[in-house]
Amino acid sequence: MTDLRSSDDLDRALSALHADAETDSARIQQTRAAFLDAVGQTPVKKRGSRRRWVIAAAAALALVAGGSLYTTTLAGGSAEAKVELDDAAQRIAATPDPVVAPGKYRYLVWHVWNTNYTETPGGGLRVLEETVIEVWVPANIRGTWYRRDTDTGRHQWIKGSNEEARKAGISFGRSTTTSSARCGAFDGGGPCAKNGSWQDPSLDWIAGLPKDPKALFEQLKKDGTIQGNDRGETELLVKAQDALRTGMLPADVRATLYRALGNLENLKISDKAANLDGQIGIAYSSDDGSSREEIVIDPKTGAYIGSREVATSGRNRGHVLSYSSFTTSIAPAPWKTPR
Amino acid sequence: MTVTDTTESVAGDRPPPEPMGDRPQLTGPAVADEFARLFDQHAAPMHRYLARRVGAEQAHDLVSETFLTAFRQRDTYDPATAAAKAWLYGIATNLARRYVRQEVRGLRATVRAGRREPDDLAAHDGRVAERVDAQTLARRIAPAIADLSEGDRDVLLLTSWAGLSTVEVADALGIPVGTVRSRLHRVRRQLRILTTPEEGYDHD
Numbered sequence: 001m002t003d004l005r006s007s008d009d010l011d012r013a014l015s016a017l018h019a020d021a022e023t024d025s026a027r028i029q030q031t032r033a034a035f036l037d038a039v040g041q042t043p044v045k046k047r048g049s050r051r052r053w054v055i056a057a058a059a060a061l062a063l064v065a066g067g068s069l070y071t072t073t074l075a076g077g078s079a080e081a082k083v084e085l086d087d088a089a090q091r092i093a094a095t096p097d098p099v100v101a102p103g104k105y106r107y108l109v110w111h112v113w114n115t116n117y118t119e120t121p122g123g124g125l126r127v128l129e130e131t132v133i134e135v136w137v138p139a140n141i142r143g144t145w146y147r148r149d150t151d152t153g154r155h156q157w158i159k160g161s162n163e164e165a166r167k168a169g170i171s172f173g174r175s176t177t178t179s180s181a182r183c184g185a186f187d188g189g190g191p192c193a194k195n196g197s198w199q200d201p202s203l204d205w206i207a208g209l210p211k212d213p214k215a216l217f218e219q220l221k222k223d224g225t226i227q228g229n230d231r232g233e234t235e236l237l238v239k240a241q242d243a244l245r246t247g248m249l250p251a252d253v254r255a256t257l258y259r260a261l262g263n264l265e266n267l268k269i270s271d272k273a274a275n276l277d278g279q280i281g282i283a284y285s286s287d288d289g290s291s292r293e294e295i296v297i298d299p300k301t302g303a304y305i306g307s308r309e310v311a312t313s314g315r316n317r318g319h320v321l322s323y324s325s326f327t328t329s330i331a332p333a334p335w336k337t338p339r
Numbered sequence: 340m341t342v343t344d345t346t347e348s349v350a351g352d353r354p355p356p357e358p359m360g361d362r363p364q365l366t367g368p369a370v371a372d373e374f375a376r377l378f379d380q381h382a383a384p385m386h387r388y389l390a391r392r393v394g395a396e397q398a399h400d401l402v403s404e405t406f407l408t409a410f411r412q413r414d415t416y417d418p419a420t421a422a423a424k425a426w427l428y429g430i431a432t433n434l435a436r437r438y439v440r441q442e443v444r445g446l447r448a449t450v451r452a453g454r455r456e457p458d459d460l461a462a463h464d465g466r467v468a469e470r471v472d473a474q475t476l477a478r479r480i481a482p483a484i485a486d487l488s489e490g491d492r493d494v495l496l497l498t499s500w501a502g503l504s505t506v507e508v509a510d511a512l513g514i515p516v517g518t519v520r521s522r523l524h525r526v527r528r529q530l531r532i533l534t535t536p537e538e539g540y541d542h543d
Contacts, residue, residue: 009534014499016473021390099379102372
């Protein structure tokens with residue numbers, strides 16, 4: 001309720017009239033893409049590589065660069081998780097997504113640590129290797145995207161040593177591959193595809209998501225309940241994580257998704273200061289009994305900054321099993337990093 | 340890794356002022372880029388303005404049509420005579436006229452919704468006995484806005500909801516600025532009677 005005595009009643013009344021009209025940013029982005037397409041700003045470039053533009057969930061060991069491979073903390077229960085997620089949602093709502101000026105690019109970067117296993121007479125070598133994936137998304141999303149994958153050569157032994165690797169003929173050089181594809185369809189799909197999914201969200205798919213957190217949760221539940229998958233609720237967090245890590249969800253959709261995740265019965269805060277490549281965030285987790293999946297959110301901005309998987313049973317209990325960090329910023333041109 | 344946002348390309352709630360930016364040259368090879376910039380600057384607030392007038396779905400269609408119309412008619416835009424914002428809102432307002440019946444129906448529905456609820460909020464809380472909440476006042480003025488001529492309604496809502504200055508409204512609607520001011524003065528005076536409390540405190 002508003003006290004109207006303090007200023008012009010008419011202006012307040014006008015402000016309140018039909019003030020509940022909402023602007024759906026995903027729809028605006030669709031309109032934008034269609035408009036720019038129609039006015040011919042979109043360059044048509046060659047077909048890209050066979051890689052997907054989303055990062056497949058790394059079924060691999062990984063480590064926290066500069067952090068710890070071992071995590072034992074369990075800092076909160078689901079009520080606290082809900083409150084913190086709601087707070088993160090509010091922070092997102094208060095910070096609109098950066099607008100990419102024509103000619104500039106959204107610059108998305110993932111640092112992923114994957115495991116490589118090599119059979120040797122001594123019982124095999126297991127090593128973690130870092131890959132950096134960079135994607136440049138044009139101001140007109142339907143334009144040409146650019147992608148660079150760099151195996152940095154950084155590695156850490158889980159089982160083995162540099163000496164054993166040398167004997168086995170394994171080296172850790174730096175190598176880079178580049179590709180480009182219209183509208184991020186590096187391997188089909190992408191934002192311009194007619195169909196989409198949590199793993200590969202298209203603009204149309206995003207626009208069709210429920211706007212109400214509870215309804216979005218129901219959708220997540222429907223899509224995340226997979227026959228033969230016994231991860232239960234944890235799979236729902238994985239689905240949400242898949243979509244968040246693409247960097248394609250607009251701020252209002254991310255905010256609704258955070259609130260939707262608050263409906264997970266077993267969601268917990270597992271780490272209030274998870275360190276992902278130097279970015280500190282709150283880790284929200286769901287445990288399926290063998291490992292817990294975590295999404296990490298910066299409490300100051302509400303930004304999704306990465307994911308982890310931590311073993312919760314067996315020999316590796318407490319160890320980080322997989323890890324990736326994510327950042328987004330604005331770059332002046334393809335292949336250029338932000339100044 | 341450091342996260343870097345180049346401030347020059349990051350827009351907050353309010354687009355950064357650009358001295359010449361709102362009167363762009365809409366010719367030449369970079370015209371599509373210029374339109375992309377105009378879209379980023381104006382599409383979302385324009386949608387909200389239109390959504391409040393004719394509904395969210397129609398507003399999406401109108402925003403799309405406005406920019407396509409603007410692009411087709413870019414040769415008619417003269418940066419020396421009008422800001423791009425005024426030009427775009429003029430197109431949008433003109434296109435929205437086809438939904439005038441819907442707009443009026445919506446305003447009347449607002450009134451009906453109001454009749455189902457008690458205006459007197461004092462029953463809930465003695466402290467607010469003398470207050471009139473914004474929604475109640477909005478419902479009071481809704482029928483009067485529905486009764487306005489299209490021209491008067493455009494002037495009022497372009498000013499109040501789209502945030503255009505009187506000069507911009509004049510440019511948008513193609514009428515003299517003096518006419519805008521006198522219309523606005525007259526309309527606001529009419530409406531203010533409805534929002535002035537019967538008793539209890541002085542109005543400005």
